[in-house]
Amino acid sequence: MATVPLLTDEEAPAESRAVFDAIRAARGTDHVNNFWRVLAHDPAALRATWERLQAVMAPGxxxxxxxxxxxxxxxxxxxxxxxxxxxxxxxxxxxxxxxxxxxxxxxxxxxxxxxxxxxxxxxxxxxxxxxx
Known part of the structure; x- marks a missing residue:
């Protein structure tokens, strides 16, 4: 069990929903993993983590x-x-x-x-x- 609730799209702050949309678009899916839903409590941390992950895991x-x-x-x-x-x-x-x-x-x-x-x-x- 997570230490904070998993936020649904409806519960997540608008800034977090924008990152959810970016995740969906990048992955070509409607699913947003639980990891991102927990981080959605802190939209700045969510965005920074998503952006860093995208950069690090990109082809190189x-x-x-x-x-x-x-x-x-x-x-x-x-x-x-x-x-x-x-x-x-x-x-x-x-x-x-x-x-x-x-x-x-x-x-x-x-x-x-x-x-x-x-x-x-x-x-x-x-x-x-x-x-x-």
Whole structure:
């Protein structure tokens, strides 16, 4: 359960409804995710988050599928179930296959294990890995 109510279009401030419309237009859907409906309580934060997400997730040096896979991995590491689900759905929509998902989960699990070992053992970073 959210700590604040999910705002319907009718309940949301006009500024938030404008962002909802932008989300619908960008995604080509009538659905506005619960994440945005919770943020709608603070129209400025909603707009800033939506604009930043659009910029970061746009095609660039990394293609959109790779960005979604990274988002899933970071969300798993941070324990954000909502984000794991929403970005897994976005990754599937951008072409993630079941085999890619399995490999992604294997990489997440491996990184979690080796991160924990390196942290627990306080392994010093090899000078070769440090930038000048």
């Amino acid at each position: 040096a990394l293609d959109p599928l790779v960005k979604e896979l990274i988002y899933v991995a970071v969300s798993a590491a941070n324990g954000c179930g909502y984000c794991v689900h929403s970005h897994s759905a976005a990754a599937r929509a951008k072409g993630m296959t079941p085999e890619m998902h399995s490999e992604l989960l294997a990489v997440i699990a491996m990184a979690s294990q080796t991160n924990a070992l390196a942290t627990a053992l306080q392994v010093p970073t090899d000078p070769l890995f440090l930038e000048d």
